[in-house]
Amino acid sequence: MSAIRTGRKPPRVGDNPLFRGLLIGIVLIVGAILVLAPLILIGFQAFSDGWRVYASTLVHPDTRHAILLTVITALIAVPINTIFGIAAAWAITKFDFPGRRFLLVLIEIPFSISPIVAGVAYLFVYGLQGLFGPVLDTYEIKILFALPGIILASMFVTAPFVARELIPLMQAQGRDLEEAATSLGASGWRTFLTVTLPNIKWALLYGVVLCNARVMGEFGAVSVVSGNIRGQTNTLPLHIELLYHDYQAAGAFASASILAILAVITIIAKVALERQGAGRVPRPALVTQVAVASETKP
Amino acid sequence: MKRNVLPGLPLSLGVTLFYVGLIVVLPLAALAFKAASLGPSDYWAIISSPRAVASYRVTVLCALGATVFNLVFGLALAWVLTRYRFPGWRFVDAMVDLPFALPTAVAGISLTALFASNGWFGSVLADFGIKVAYTPLGIMVAMAFTSLPFIVRTVQPVLEDLDPALEEAAQSLGGSDWTIFRKVILPLLTPAILAGLSLSFARSLGEFGAIIFIAGNQPMSTEITALLVFIRLEEYDYQAAAAIASVLLITAFVMLAVTNILQARALRYTVRS
Numbered sequence: 001m002s003a004i005r006t007g008r009k010p011p012r013v014g015d016n017p018l019f020r021g022l023l024i025g026i027v028l029i030v031g032a033i034l035v036l037a038p039l040i041l042i043g044f045q046a047f048s049d050g051w052r053v054y055a056s057t058l059v060h061p062d063t064r065h066a067i068l069l070t071v072i073t074a075l076i077a078v079p080i081n082t083i084f085g086i087a088a089a090w091a092i093t094k095f096d097f098p099g100r101r102f103l104l105v106l107i108e109i110p111f112s113i114s115p116i117v118a119g120v121a122y123l124f125v126y127g128l129q130g131l132f133g134p135v136l137d138t139y140e141i142k143i144l145f146a147l148p149g150i151i152l153a154s155m156f157v158t159a160p161f162v163a164r165e166l167i168p169l170m171q172a173q174g175r176d177l178e179e180a181a182t183s184l185g186a187s188g189w190r191t192f193l194t195v196t197l198p199n200i201k202w203a204l205l206y207g208v209v210l211c212n213a214r215v216m217g218e219f220g221a222v223s224v225v226s227g228n229i230r231g232q233t234n235t236l237p238l239h240i241e242l243l244y245h246d247y248q249a250a251g252a253f254a255s256a257s258i259l260a261i262l263a264v265i266t267i268i269a270k271v272a273l274e275r276q277g278a279g280r281v282p283r284p285a286l287v288t289q290v291a292v293a294s295e296t297k298p
Numbered sequence: 299m300k301r302n303v304l305p306g307l308p309l310s311l312g313v314t315l316f317y318v319g320l321i322v323v324l325p326l327a328a329l330a331f332k333a334a335s336l337g338p339s340d341y342w343a344i345i346s347s348p349r350a351v352a353s354y355r356v357t358v359l360c361a362l363g364a365t366v367f368n369l370v371f372g373l374a375l376a377w378v379l380t381r382y383r384f385p386g387w388r389f390v391d392a393m394v395d396l397p398f399a400l401p402t403a404v405a406g407i408s409l410t411a412l413f414a415s416n417g418w419f420g421s422v423l424a425d426f427g428i429k430v431a432y433t434p435l436g437i438m439v440a441m442a443f444t445s446l447p448f449i450v451r452t453v454q455p456v457l458e459d460l461d462p463a464l465e466e467a468a469q470s471l472g473g474s475d476w477t478i479f480r481k482v483i484l485p486l487l488t489p490a491i492l493a494g495l496s497l498s499f500a501r502s503l504g505e506f507g508a509i510i511f512i513a514g515n516q517p518m519s520t521e522i523t524a525l526l527v528f529i530r531l532e533e534y535d536y537q538a539a540a541a542i543a544s545v546l547l548i549t550a551f552v553m554l555a556v557t558n559i560l561q562a563r564a565l566r567y568t569v570r571s
Contacts, residue, residue, distance in 0.1 A: 027390075031375065034371075035393055037419070041411055057555070092314075106318050109322055110322060112497075113547065121543070129536045131328050139502060159317070177540065188306045217401025219401060245551060267392050271388075
């Protein structure tokens with residue numbers, strides 16, 4: 001095929017300059033309206049009442065407490081989620097066992113469930129109306145409307161995040177290297193740390209970054225299980241809602257600007273990690289298909 | 299089949315099953331149990347109440363509108379990002395992920411401020427008599443925003459891997475650009491488009507944070523199903539909350555199954571070609 005080609009490549013479909021310019025123009029304008037404008041507006045609105053209001057919102061005890069609660073939630077939920085993601089990817093990609101595909105479906109379920117449904121589901125486990133509610137109440141253990149509930153709900157919505165980055169990659173890398181290391185006498189941990197981890201570190205970090213962004217920004221699920229107690233169980237997204245409904249728009253946008261900065265940092269980290277090769281393994285949008293693909297391979 | 303020599307199955311599988319069981323399966327089972335304990339007639343009465351049915355209609359219709367918009371815009375965006383190089387395309391490519399990275403509550407208040415009648419876009423549209431914020435149109439805007447990346451990110455890799463020889467062959471046979479797009483390129487993209495569509499639609503059906511700020515939340519007209527669940531909870535009507543939440547849960551499972559079937563087909567397609 002390439003032998004026939006001489007010098008200049010023939011124009012491909014859609015290379016007509018007029019069409020090309022028009023399509024780029026339309027896409028950029030619609031994109032600017034729908035995606036870029038909301039981000040820019042946050043900056044404008046945050047400083048709409050001047051930088052004094054902005055600063056005073058950020059140093060207000062309620063805001064500081066909301067930031068602290070959001071950070072604590074992430075510091076607990078993200079590492080636990082990461083350990084789970086690594087364990088799930090190791091079990092699913094390094095071994096064959098019956099029900100592998102079903103397990104993948106279970107891991108990916110939270111991805112397609114409304115955060116509100118997730119919150120309600122937790123209510124029926126740990127709430128007074130729920131399975132363990134009465135027992136927990138007798139021993140005065142507070143899970144709902146407290147930090148544990150917020151962490152659990154956050155772990156539900158982000159359960160697939162690390163696993164779905166690692167599984168396609170580790171599936172593609174196969175088992176040969178680990179098998180060689182083990183047969184040369186390396187222990188399981190040593191094999192993981194010196195053979196597997198260096199190969200998956202960027203994808204792992206990629207998953208962790210996305211997981212962290214979602215945990216810090218989760219609204220629906222946390223809103224159901226937290227009880228929205230000002231200065232106690234309000235995470236940053238809930239704090240934004242509270243200020244907004246209190247007609248403190250500038251304060252709400254000032255708090256929102258922190259999360260907007262987090263989103264921008266997340267995107268920059270994502271692009272940087274993609275340059276290292278993370279997220280590049282061709283994979284389906286749902287990882288459930290990875291196992292199927294490998295099973296049907298001749 | 300050769301024997302697997304790798305260690306760590308009991309530990310890794312144990313951790314996985316424990317976590318999935320405690321974090322994912324247990325809560326969903328508890329919700330299903332609660333909804334099932336209602337009994338068929340009570341359950342049906344709740345989920346078929348006029349207010350619930352109105353909420354399904356708004357949610358589904360707005361999700362359809364948002365998905366159709368994303369089909370057209372997402373496809374155009376994926377095309378522009380893979381076929382053309384222009385100043386700032388890397389920036390545009392990175393910004394496609396903003397809706398996933400920006401917390402939904404932040405997106406919600408920001409879109410509301412933009413499209414309210416005194417906002418940057420709302421004031422312009424108001425001159426033409428178009429109201430976006432606090433109408434179903436606003437719900438569609440919020441849904442379109444939060445689910446935008448799905449179609450772009452499922453179509454983009456397929457478009458990148460498309461063999462130029464196919465187009466060249468069609469061109470040499472005298473096909474016009476539009477004919478080649480319709481008859482050659484689009485059929486190859488279809489499986490990816492369908493998978494992206496179902497993901498986008500499912501996400502729109504379940505979205506909450508971005509919508510409640512812009513929706514107006516009037517019962518029977520701009521109240522989405524997820525919000526109705528939340529309202530029933532605030533009224534301490536746990537049975538109604540469980541029943542309506544179970545409708546959303548069942549819908550999510552159906553959408554998950556649909557996506558899986560579509561992807562299995564898409565995968566078979568790519569393996570063959």
